[in-house]
Amino acid sequence: MTVPGSLNEFLSAQHSVIRVALTRVRGSSPRNEGTEMFVAPGALWGTIGGGQLEFMAINAARDMLRDGVLHKDLDVPLGPEIGQCCGGRVEMKLTRMRASDKWAATERATQRDEALPHVYVMGAGHVGRALTNQLQHLPVRCILVDTRPEEVELCTANVETRVSAIPETDIWGAPAGSAFIILTHDHGLDFLLTSAALERQDAAYVGMIGSATKRVKLRNWAHKHCDGQSIEHLKCPIGASGSRDKRPSVIAAFVVAEVMAELTSETAATAPNGANQAPLLGHHHDRKGRSA
Structure with a gap:
């Protein structure tokens, strides 16, 4: 049936x-x-x-x-x-x-x-789309954000999509307790978005794709350009569970497990059915990024 x-x-x-x-x-x-x-x-x-x-x-x-x-x-x-x-x-x-x-x-x-935690996938490349393929089946509201409409159009998952010229605004407008996975096509944009997510100080999870070297570069950049901002609560590399497999779907599986562990921690699970987050503020968009 x-x-x-x-x-x-x-x-x-x-x-x-x-x-x-x-x-x-x-x-x-x-x-x-x-x-x-x-x-x-x-x-x-x-x-x-x-x-x-x-x-x-x-x-x-x-x-x-x-x-x-x-x-x-x-x-x-x-x-x-x-x-x-x-x-x-x-x-x-x-x-x-x-x-x-x-x-x-x-x-x-x-x-x-309406109370599901929001997970923002900031970047619609191969790994970003692999993340949406898995997150669509989980008890979260997944939002895929990218500056490139042609990449957003490649997303086939049943998630919300946004084409955003200034993706920082999507981070600023997110509800408290959101998760942010940052993996854009540009390291400079990664740094800006990660800094914006950390600056909120109320995110359930902030993760940036990259290596230990990239983390050090972000730390130095944040110290110099963001009034000494700490990256202590940043996950980078994301999904670092020991696997050397670089296929997008495998990376996505480890990252999703990491994010869900944070969202369903003992604190987050105190509300009935684990639903304790506020609904999204601001404009809603359909799954192809058009304002609704």
Whole structure:
């Protein structure tokens, strides 16, 4: 079955749906309290962690749909009795959704989407586009920025794109807690954008592509031209996990892991579903950089 592109599409396409919600979690479990999954007779949306716990929830939900049951509570120990070894305990509430429930679920999903952390990929070259190919599948709002429209046009990922003559303004207008990955076609522009991102002092991540030598050059440049600006919190080289593979897709994989580790750190994860960032300020653009 084709998976719809959004929860709204899923709920609109399915007449009968059970909402499965984790209402209490004790000890270790695959997902946190508040996680939702939606079960229709022949389709699913979301996950409560997979494994036997999810299998039981899906079966229970479809039994409810078949038998006309409106509500059901489950209290499941995550131990040998269900073939899992998490060791925790999960309480779930299963509810048949009315039209008002579907509307409320769509509103919650919209609010979570608006609160997603922003990741700015500053540069639409090979590695920049490889980053967008991976970031489009993660719980972030990815924005690809470049001064060159012909490079932006090569991006095929489902992300926001901007052609910006002064990309520093995109950094200045970003919300607090954003991540900035800087990998333009020009070292001088890299330095300017990195300095702008560091100057904010509220970014979750600032990384610049390059080598240890480039980092030293940036440090000296910042000290001379930016009132002694520190680059202590800069990641450079980015994605430096020991791999010597220089293929853009491989570099992008290491960088994305680095960025997501920062965005989903213990501090960032304190809000429900890890969504704790403010929405983007300023103009929105479509994925080909045109002002909307």
